[in-house]
Amino acid sequence: MTRTIKVAKMAKSTYYNLIKKWNRPDPDRKWKRRIKFIYHRHSGRFGYRRITDVLQEKGFTVNKKKVLRIMRDLGLKCIVRMKKYKSYKGEIGKAAPNILNRNFRAQKPNQKWVTDITEFKLFGQKLYLSPILDLFNGEIITYTLQSRPTFDLVETMLAQGLKYVNEGDELLIHSDQGWHYRMAQYRRALKEHNITQSMSRKGNCHDNSVMENFFGILKSEFLYLQEFDSIETFKTN
Numbered sequence: 001m002t003r004t005i006k007v008a009k010m011a012k013s014t015y016y017n018l019i020k021k022w023n024r025p026d027p028d029r030k031w032k033r034r035i036k037f038i039y040h041r042h043s044g045r046f047g048y049r050r051i052t053d054v055l056q057e058k059g060f061t062v063n064k065k066k067v068l069r070i071m072r073d074l075g076l077k078c079i080v081r082m083k084k085y086k087s088y089k090g091e092i093g094k095a096a097p098n099i100l101n102r103n104f105r106a107q108k109p110n111q112k113w114v115t116d117i118t119e120f121k122l123f124g125q126k127l128y129l130s131p132i133l134d135l136f137n138g139e140i141i142t143y144t145l146q147s148r149p150t151f152d153l154v155e156t157m158l159a160q161g162l163k164y165v166n167e168g169d170e171l172l173i174h175s176d177q178g179w180h181y182r183m184a185q186y187r188r189a190l191k192e193h194n195i196t197q198s199m200s201r202k203g204n205c206h207d208n209s210v211m212e213n214f215f216g217i218l219k220s221e222f223l224y225l226q227e228f229d230s231i232e233t234f235k236t237n
Contacts, residue, residue, distance in 0.1 A: 031062065031070055039076050047078035050216070092183030099198035100174040104210050106136040110169040113141065113161070116176060116211040117149060122220060128155055132173075133159045133214060154180040158189055165193060176199040176208055 026032070038051050046054070048068040055062050071077070106112040112135040119128055131143035142160040146153050165171060166228045173190065175181040177199050190197050200207030 002210075028070055028073075031066070032074060034060070035067060035070055036074060036076070039071070043077075044078065065235070093179070093184060094187070095174060095177050095182060095202075096187075096197040096199040098201050099172060099196060100207070102209070102211055104135050106134070109134055109136045110165055110171050111136060113171065113173045114175070114208055114211050115154075115157070115173060115181075116205055116208055116215070117153065117178065117180070118215045118219075128153055130157045131211075131214075132157060133211060135210065138210075138214075143152070149180075151180055151183060151185070154186060158186065162189070162193055165195075169194075170194075172196040174208060176200045176205075177202055 034055065035051055038054050039046060048064055048071050051071070052062060052064045052067045055067070082159060087237055100112065100114075104112075104114075113132050114135060115130065115132045117128055117130045119126060121127070127145060127147060128149040129143060129145050132141040133139070134141055141164055142157060144153050144157040144160070171194075173195055175198075179198075180186060181199065187197060
């Protein structure tokens with residue numbers, strides 16, 4: 001007994017449209033070449049956001065969605081996987097207004113500081129880094145590094161940072177709405193030193209994008225591509 005196989009017929013218009021598409025040059029061929037060049041130049045450490053930034057800095061008009069789509073077509077994935085530490089634990093203490101308002105330029109040192117906490121793993125152990133960055137020149141004023149994100153992670157960081165504040169400085173310090181920055185002890189220390197507190201809007205990481213970018217560079221260009229003998233070696237580097 002023979003078995004009859006039915007073959008679906010394709011409309012002529014569909015057939016000729018497919019032929020035209022196959023013979024047409026790839027409209028994304030130049031973008032693919034540029035994206036592959038940037039991706040491999042940075043050893044796969046750049047994701048679609050940072051590749052978009054590089055392209056835009058070079059004068060190309062392109063958005064992140066297009067870069068993401070092309071990277072998916074090319075099978076390019078960033079080798080760095082960062083985990084955002086979520087320090088928000090509900091309405092603890094008081095939230096400050098977003099006074100910084102994404103104005104990340106400072107005219108002099110100790111005018112605008114930004115801070116945040118990031119989490120990463122090293123030798124199977126979780127570590128939490130809490131730095132202060134001066135928006136005047138991008139300098140890290142001070143930092144603390146601990147195995148637990150307790151309040152003294154931020155309290156000690158602030159105490160260290162206050163040593164660099166001079167009389168007459170009109171300083172603003174900006175953070176997210178994490179519980180550390182909402183604690184009465186933290187807010188009281190700022191008030192005692194006449195420091196203005198500013199916070200990002202809830203769930204809006206772009207309000208503190210300078211710190212986000214710093215953490216991204218730290219992890220992609222240092223932490224994930226260097227070898228350390230121990231956690232102590234990492235701390236000293």
